[in-house]
Amino acid sequence: MTDPSTAAASLTAVDARPIASRRGPPTWLARLLDSLWPAREARRFGHVRADVRETIAELLSRTGAARDAAETLALTGHDAQALELLRRSVREAREDLAAFDGSSLAEAARRAVSDAHRALREAPAPFAVASDLELEAHRRALSSVHRALRALSWAPRDVARIGRERLLIAASVVVAFAVTTTIAEYILRAPKPVASAIRGATHPAAAVLDGDPESEWLLPDGVGGWLDLHLRPQRFVGRLRLVNAVNPPYFDRSAGKFTIEVHRDGQLVKSVTGAFDESDPEGTRAIRDVAVGERAERVRIVLEKPSRAGAGLAEVKVD
16 A cells, blocks of 8 residues: 555645646536536546555545444444544544645645545544544544545546436436426416306316316306406416317206406406307307407406306316
């Protein structure tokens, strides 16, 4: 295994320029790019000699093994042995890292070593007896060493593999976000129907927007009524397509004359009247397209009192 002091000297030789002379993106952006694009880390650490990388990998291996072994000891009730193992590992890691002091490392490498040193300094002085506090502090210190120096041990092929994995994860997150956003936008933009009345729970106002003409919104016997479509956010409505109700198998309910009222900013901005043809054969769901051509926040469809048993609509489409 290469001596840590030799490793530090090797790192000093490959990048002796002052950090201030090397321009780059802001720190927050650099860290974000490091997390998503390890090719940047490849450029920073690709010059690290193989023997230096082995030194760092050895340190990581020892700290990782010690951390895992201490965890097993603690879980089996051997807190004193776990703490002794962690103390010894922290002490050895501190000694190994001390050899890097004064080295002119690349910026990311310098930050990694600094983070590791800080974590080790924050580990409390040994207590007389094992305590959960000290155990946890030493675990965090070793984890910080492992995390901070991991990139320095990566070989170029490791960086390429990790880069592909991270890009795949990032792409998956972007796709998931886009799909979620699209679904949320569709849900939020869907008109919200509210009716003046319904003929029982089997004929709700929502039936006009479910895409199924077999389900219908029906009004109570012999009365007219209205159906409001609330549009949030406000949007342009080119036309409304109305599909008449028939109430199978009785075929005794349908809309006749109707009025479309368009509201924006709390004001009525347009009113259009129309009617379904009284000569439509029984059982035929007649369709009427009504031009609107206005921005609207609410559209009210008013059905006049019917000449038949009752009125209603099967579907309403907002275009």
